Amino acid sequence: MKYLIVAVMALPACQVVIGQENVKSITPPSAAARAFAKDFPASSKAIWEKEGTAFEVNFYQKEIKISAEYTEKGELLETEVLIKNSDLPASVREYISKQHPGSSIKRAEKLTLPDKQINYEVKVGQKELVFDEGGKFLKEEKD
DSSP, X not given: OHHHHHHHHHGGGOOOOTTTTTOOOOOOOHHHHHHHHHHOXXXXXXXXXXXXXXXXXXXXXXXXXXXXEEOTTOOEEEEEEEEOGGGSOHHHHHXXXXXXXXXXXXXXXXXXXXXXXXXXXXXXXXXXXXXXXXXXXXXXEEO
């Protein structure tokens, strides 16, 4: 019986987040939280994390998983949406097949920057490749 009481008392201290790999949400700066609420009023299941100097929020909107990064002052830095590999520009898929033969795409994301510029971020192996909207290779980042 003692163990049952201890287990029940410990439940509020546990955080289980389905689909978020048990990530503990932080409290973002109020300016970032206000900007997020204004930018994505129909969002649900928001989980905040500190990402370098930025604050990243992972959430769902219309059953689509989205990630957005804000500064402490509430300025939107970028949004990321998971996309199908087939939704990448053909030139991105061609670049990967030529420059990384035998590698497969592990994840593809569409990034929207504050100026509405579109980029694509593609995870191949341990690298993230970034392309512009037209599919031109921009840079490679370590994951």
